[in-house]
Amino acid sequence: xxxxxxxxxxRLCIGYALRNGKKKVVHPGLELRLYAGEVTCLLGLNGAxxxxxxxxxxxxxxxxxxxxxxxxxxxxAFSPVEISxxxxxxxxxxxxxxxxxxxELVSLGRHPYTGFFGLLKGRDREIIGQSLEAxxxxxxxxxxxxxxxxxxxxxxxxAKALAQQCPVILLDEPTAFLDVTSRIExxxxxxxxxxxxxxxxxxxxxxxxxxxxxxxxxxLLEKERPMACGTPEDLILNGQFESFFHKDGIxxxxxxxxxxxxxxxxxxxxxxDFITSYWAGxxxxxxxxxxxxxxxxxxxxxxxxxxxxxxxxxxxxSLCVNSIDDLIATIETLxxxxxxxxxx
Amino acid sequence: MNRRAFxxxxxxxxxxxxxxxxGLAYGAVPIPPESVLDILLGEEPERVSWRHIVLQxxxxxxxxxxxxxxxxxxxxxxxxxxxxxxxxxxxxxxISDGANLGVAVVxxxxxxxxxxxxxxxxxxxxxxxxAAFVGxxxxxxxxxxxxxxVRNNVMLLIIGLMIGxxxxxxxxxxxxxxxxxxxxxxxxxxxxxFSGVSLAQLPLFMLCSSGGLFFSVLLIKPLNALLLGESYxxxxxxxxxxxxxxxxxCTGALTAVTTAFCGPVSFIGLAVPHIARLLxxxxxxxxxxxxxxxxxxxxxxxxxxxxxxxxxxxxxxxxAVTPLIGAPVIIxxxxxxxxxxxxx
Numbered sequence: 168x169x170x171x172x173x174x175x176x177x178r179l180c181i182g183y184a185l186r187n188g189k190k191k192v193v194h195p196g197l198e199l200r201l202y203a204g205e206v207t208c209l210l211g212l213n214g215a216x217x218x219x220x221x222x223x224x225x226x227x228x229x230x231x232x233x234x235x236x237x238x239x240x241x242x243x244a245f246s247p248v249e250i251s252x253x254x255x256x257x258x259x260x261x262x263x264x265x266x267x268x269x270x271e272l273v274s275l276g277r278h279p280y281t282g283f284f285g286l287l288k289g290r291d292r293e294i295i296g297q298s299l300e301a302x303x304x305x306x307x308x309x310x311x312x313x314x315x316x317x318x319x320x321x322x323x324x325x326a327k328a329l330a331q332q333c334p335v336i337l338l339d340e341p342t343a344f345l346d347v348t349s350r351i352e353x354x355x356x357x358x359x360x361x362x363x364x365x366x367x368x369x370x371x372x373x374x375x376x377x378x379x380x381x382x383x384x385x386x387l388l389e390k391e392r393p394m395a396c397g398t399p400e401d402l403i404l405n406g407q408f409e410s411f412f413h414k415d416g417i418x419x420x421x422x423x424x425x426x427x428x429x430x431x432x433x434x435x436x437x438x439x440d441f442i443t444s445y446w447a448g449x450x451x452x453x454x455x456x457x458x459x460x461x462x463x464x465x466x467x468x469x470x471x472x473x474x475x476x477x478x479x480x481x482x483x484x485s486l487c488v489n490s491i492d493d494l495i496a497t498i499e500t501l502x503x504x505x506x507x508x509x510x511x
Numbered sequence: 512m513n514r515r516a517f518x519x520x521x522x523x524x525x526x527x528x529x530x531x532x533x534g535l536a537y538g539a540v541p542i543p544p545e546s547v548l549d550i551l552l553g554e555e556p557e558r559v560s561w562r563h564i565v566l567q568x569x570x571x572x573x574x575x576x577x578x579x580x581x582x583x584x585x586x587x588x589x590x591x592x593x594x595x596x597x598x599x600x601x602x603x604x605x606i607s608d609g610a611n612l613g614v615a616v617v618x619x620x621x622x623x624x625x626x627x628x629x630x631x632x633x634x635x636x637x638x639x640x641x642a643a644f645v646g647x648x649x650x651x652x653x654x655x656x657x658x659x660x661v662r663n664n665v666m667l668l669i670i671g672l673m674i675g676x677x678x679x680x681x682x683x684x685x686x687x688x689x690x691x692x693x694x695x696x697x698x699x700x701x702x703x704x705f706s707g708v709s710l711a712q713l714p715l716f717m718l719c720s721s722g723g724l725f726f727s728v729l730l731i732k733p734l735n736a737l738l739l740g741e742s743y744x745x746x747x748x749x750x751x752x753x754x755x756x757x758x759x760x761c762t763g764a765l766t767a768v769t770t771a772f773c774g775p776v777s778f779i780g781l782a783v784p785h786i787a788r789l790l791x792x793x794x795x796x797x798x799x800x801x802x803x804x805x806x807x808x809x810x811x812x813x814x815x816x817x818x819x820x821x822x823x824x825x826x827x828x829x830x831a832v833t834p835l836i837g838a839p840v841i842i843x844x845x846x847x848x849x850x851x852x853x854x855x
Contacts, residue, residue, distance in 0.1 A: 250746070256746045262740055263740070266794030266853025271795050275736060284732060284797075313852035313855035314852070331747070
């Protein structure tokens with residue numbers, strides 16, 4: 168069932184060779200596999216080595232030890248031109264391309280294919296057109312890069328990587344600095360490219376929500392421990408997520424897939440209509456409850472619809488509220504009464 | 512293809528021809544245009560001295576201005592793209608200061624024949640050209656050495672500036688101990704002029720500078736890739752180290768040759784690339800470099816004409832004129848940088 172990985176490495180040691188012959192090891196031994204048709208998200212705190220790993224896999228710097236294999240061939244055996252034909256990158260580096268048009272920017276992606284003066288042939292123009300189209304930025308083709316929004320700029324850079332016609336695309340924090348809609352758009356675009364064009368996509372991000380939601384596979388990177396790889400759900404269910412992000416005062420809540428300052432302890436049963444119960448759970452979690460499967464021993468919330476939410480107490484008395492606001496207010500009063508009773 | 516380029520090429524070619532003709536027809540000694548034409552067509556002019564002035568002085572001067580302007584402008588453009596700094600120019604890397612130092616050593620501390628520089632004896636001039644070239648190449652060598660040690664281009668730029676200051680400091684010390692007439696001769700050289708290249712030296716100058724200009728045209732493709740920054744360029748298959756060397760060598764050679772023959776000419780290298788980008792509305796070097804060369808030639812020829820004070824038999828120093836054109840351009844660009852695409 169499992170296909171062969173496009174990029175594969177075992178015991179890959181990443182870091183920097185210093186001038187005095189010493190080495191600064193960022194991570195001593197990484198095991199990794201990247202598959203075609205998938206979006207893999209690399210998560211990790213600052214300093215974990217996300218950029219170093221991307222730079223190593225992108226051929227920008229040498230691994231200190233071990234070898235990454237790209238399409239079965241050691242990465243160090245690739246010439247600069249071969250790399251440019253195999254791995255397209257989208258970086259956080261500031262560009263000075265404001266004075267050229269989006270079309271010209273994307274046409275730079277044809278550099279590995281064009282001749283000495285970079286003149287475009289018919290085939291190149293065709294591919295540039297397709298790349299602009301696939302990245303959803305063809306309507307801006309004749310705009311200056313300077314006139315683009317951050318999200319559009321990111322799409323243009325992705326189109327550039329597409330014009331390179333590489334099987335692998337590496338992106339360094341492509342959604343940083345983007346507003347929430349552009350973030351989702353960018354992630355959706357990358358997923359589409361992975362699915363439709365069988366691209367192998369690896370991106371680093373701090374955006375855990377999008378990664379869990381849209382990533383086919385996650386890599387959790389931290390210093391001095393093996394990298395955790397797997398689908399987001401597996402990593403959440405087997406506790407990897409918790410162990411990676413469990414820091415002083417910060418907790419990963421496996422029931423919501425979010426980092427919080429405190430995980431609410433009081434269980435409350437939430438069931439019913441999917442959307443309403445999801446958001447009811449969200450509101451309850453914010454107010455110190457832990458949404459759980461219904462259980463007779465505690466308060467249960469049954470969401471029949473967004474205007475009809477039934478609260479059932481352990482003593483089987485129930486009351487109906489018609490908004491999340493009322494739900495929270497009611498639960499709070501019940502809780503307060505409960506507290507009073509306990510004190511008495 | 513840029514629509515403005517189609518308009519600009521013929522317009523600039525016309526302007527170049529007009530300014531070239533203007534340079535031949537107009538000078539400190541009034542010669543009627545018909546006579547100039549006669550002289551060029553090989554006919555005998557009214558006065559024999561006119562023939563000498565047009566063929567021995569104005570013609571080589573116009574050619575020198577044309578090529579020196581193009582060289583300085585190309586050098587400025589290459590440096591601005593390479594350092595990703597709009598205020599980079601030929602004088603900023605210390606290369607012209609190196610030339611100054613070479614000339615200072617020769618003029619201030621050598622035998623009598625060179626001391627009468629104010630009237631530029633031909634016997635002394637080759638020595639000065641050689642000294643300037645050696646000085647410029649020495650600094651260029653230093654810069655190339657540091658470029659292999661320092662990865663960061665801004666740091667390299669600062670090292671260039673510091674080398675320039677060092678050279679200037681040595682020049683000040685030399686000036687302090689030199690005799691007044693020698694200092695005067697050196698100061699005169701430092702004011703720059705396009706009249707220093709005699710008809711006999713012209714072929715050598717033309718060969719050197721057009722060689723450098725041809726070299727710069729070969730760099731169009733990597734220059735465009737460098738608009739995206741070095742990492743992106745490397746990912747497009749550009750060999751960064753080699754390209755750095757090539758760009759530094761090219762600008763160094765262009766600056767060294769021009770400074771050696773014409774003295775340190777200010778502002779043309781700094782301002783012309785900006786004029787070119789503003790007129791062209793593009794940073795794509797495929798059109799930007801040719802337009803920059805043409806405008807560089809035009810501006811130098813214009814400055815050469817403006818040096819002649821109307822109604823008086825005097826000639827202003829070249830470096831008194833170039834800032835009149837260059838400084839306002841730079842101020843305009845800096846003030847409007849938010850609205851100029853290539854800054855964003």
